[in-house]
Amino acid sequence: MTQSLAPQADVVILGAGQAGLQAALSLREEGFAGTIQMIGDEAVLPYQRPPLSKGFLLGAVTEDALVLRPQAMLDKTDIRLAAGVAATRIERAARRVHLADGRSCGYEHLVIATGSRVRSWTGQGGELAGVATLRTLADARALGALLEAAGDVVVIGAGFIGLEFAAVAAKRGKQVHVVEAADRVMARAVTPAISAFFRERHEIAGVQFRFGAAVEGIVGPAGRVTGVALAGGETLPADLVLVGIGGIANAEIAAEAGLAVDNGIVVDALLQTADPAVSAIGDCCNHPNPFAGGRMRLESVQNAIDQGRVVAARIAGKPQPYHAVPWFWSDQGDLKLQMAGLTTGFDAQVAIGDRDAARFSLIAFRAGQLIGVESVNRPGDNMLARRILALPAPPTYGEAEAAGFDLKALAAGVKVQA
Amino acid sequence: MPRVTFLDPRGRPATIDAAAGVSLMLAAVRAQVPGVLGECGGSLACATCHVYVDPAFAAGLPPVSPAEDEMLDATASERRATSRLSCQIVLTDALDGLVVTVPDAQI
Numbered sequence: 001m002t003q004s005l006a007p008q009a010d011v012v013i014l015g016a017g018q019a020g021l022q023a024a025l026s027l028r029e030e031g032f033a034g035t036i037q038m039i040g041d042e043a044v045l046p047y048q049r050p051p052l053s054k055g056f057l058l059g060a061v062t063e064d065a066l067v068l069r070p071q072a073m074l075d076k077t078d079i080r081l082a083a084g085v086a087a088t089r090i091e092r093a094a095r096r097v098h099l100a101d102g103r104s105c106g107y108e109h110l111v112i113a114t115g116s117r118v119r120s121w122t123g124q125g126g127e128l129a130g131v132a133t134l135r136t137l138a139d140a141r142a143l144g145a146l147l148e149a150a151g152d153v154v155v156i157g158a159g160f161i162g163l164e165f166a167a168v169a170a171k172r173g174k175q176v177h178v179v180e181a182a183d184r185v186m187a188r189a190v191t192p193a194i195s196a197f198f199r200e201r202h203e204i205a206g207v208q209f210r211f212g213a214a215v216e217g218i219v220g221p222a223g224r225v226t227g228v229a230l231a232g233g234e235t236l237p238a239d240l241v242l243v244g245i246g247g248i249a250n251a252e253i254a255a256e257a258g259l260a261v262d263n264g265i266v267v268d269a270l271l272q273t274a275d276p277a278v279s280a281i282g283d284c285c286n287h288p289n290p291f292a293g294g295r296m297r298l299e300s301v302q303n304a305i306d307q308g309r310v311v312a313a314r315i316a317g318k319p320q321p322y323h324a325v326p327w328f329w330s331d332q333g334d335l336k337l338q339m340a341g342l343t344t345g346f347d348a349q350v351a352i353g354d355r356d357a358a359r360f361s362l363i364a365f366r367a368g369q370l371i372g373v374e375s376v377n378r379p380g381d382n383m384l385a386r387r388i389l390a391l392p393a394p395p396t397y398g399e400a401e402a403a404g405f406d407l408k409a410l411a412a413g414v415k416v417q418a
Numbered sequence: 419m420p421r422v423t424f425l426d427p428r429g430r431p432a433t434i435d436a437a438a439g440v441s442l443m444l445a446a447v448r449a450q451v452p453g454v455l456g457e458c459g460g461s462l463a464c465a466t467c468h469v470y471v472d473p474a475f476a477a478g479l480p481p482v483s484p485a486e487d488e489m490l491d492a493t494a495s496e497r498r499a500t501s502r503l504s505c506q507i508v509l510t511d512a513l514d515g516l517v518v519t520v521p522d523a524q525i
Binding site: 048 | 440444447448449450457458459460461462463464465485488489491492493
């Protein structure tokens with residue numbers, strides 16, 4: 001890993017996560033011969049984050065296995081990386097990025113791939129020892145050490161990170177409570193039927209939930225957390241609290257440079273900002289998404305990779321709008337949850353598979369159109385669903401019904417007359 | 419240090435020296451073997467690391483799990499008897515000389 005910084009580059013990529021690295025790699029695959037400079041604020045090689053909340057904490061995935069590309073490969077493909085230094089300012093008029101260490105780098109094109117950060121706990125007790133968040137490798141190392149010593153774990157927020165961590169903690173024999181403001185788990189991301197299933201399974205694994213809960217404060221008399229106080233009087237015992245209450249786009253640097261920011265850096269379908277020399281991709285951008293029927297910000301590996309490819313193709317002279325099918329996964333204990341498409345606003349749902357055996361999928365429809373498929377331990381269904389959603393005309397409810405909700409037939413584009 | 423040869427869909431070889439203990443997918447991705455994507459990082463969530471393994475090495479491979487089997491049924495390129503997801507093959511010295519073919523498409 002290096003701190004190599006060119007004074008001037010054809011493409012500067014701010015952020016060395018999954019999106020930024022993909023943009024750099026795809027530029028080379030597209031035959032782009034100009035200089036590429038990546039700048040990342042973590043002092044490590046680009047790495048994958050998903051295992052941090054799962055295999056890494058269980059000791060099944062090593063730090064080395066997280067690294068996406070070794071330094072030798074970056075060198076070989078002539079991708080320069082300045083790692084461990086933050087960018088502080090974008091000077092758009094001069095097309096120059098300024099870094100915290102006083103250096104700067106000029107660009108012909110700037111790709112902002114600064115990602116997102118965890119929303120921190122602003123209420124009482126956020127500063128106590130034993131209160132953690134999880135986003136970076138450094139976070140995961142710290143959390144691993146805390147978990148080792150912990151007996152009572154409280155997770156604030158029943159989203160993906162919170163539940164993945166709760167499953168790990170329960171598996172390691174900890175007493176685990178999950179506190180959630182909504183009335184179900186993963187409420188913003190999955191349908192109620194999936195929420196209900198995961199709640200059941202986590203409860204069987206020993207996790208206890210408090211739904212509709214308001215946290216009064218994280219408490220600890222001597223600088224170290226001892227509990228989480230809820231409105232209504234209950235205090236849950238805790239020597240480790242993981243706060244998993246969502247992410248915030250790292251968009252300040254763009255806003256300060258006069259670019260539009262609205263829950264992420266605003267880009268068009270080509271992932272370009274209002275400044276033709278500046279693009280934004282991955283977690284940090286707010287983009288028009290055909291599957292959302294509007295603008296959205298997505299925090300996912302799929303979005304990072306596919307947007308990295310789209311921006312690289314455009315810079316290399318092959319512009320194409322972003323229209324990749326959204327897909328996600330979350331491994332919680334022995335359950336693999338996968339989603340294809342976006343199920344927001346669904347009005348009909350069909351189950352296939354065997355719920356009791358924890359192997360099933362739910363096909364969601366809105367206004368008679370197939371819009372998404374959620375799968376539990378049915379990875380083949382997820383792959384077929386992604387193919388179905390990528391079809392020029394995804395099946396209607398009637399067509400899906402006529403095909404017996406057979407995803408394989410639907411993926412092949414076979415349409416039976418209803 | 420097992421050596422692995424990747425044949426592209428037209429049969430042109432690229433040989434890499436991999437470390438024992440890492441998956442075939444990770445070794446290929448880090449060496450930037452064209453056509454092996456590994457988008458999910460080995461979480462059995464994407465099937466973009468599909469390869470065809472030379473039958474001579476079949477006996478030395480770990481068995482296909484039910485999840486891998488299901489995913490191989492839905493790969494972008496046709497499934498053959500020799501199809502595997504390379505993230506599920508951990509390289510060992512016993513696999514030195516392994517030869518695999520990369521399919522036409524992963525997505």
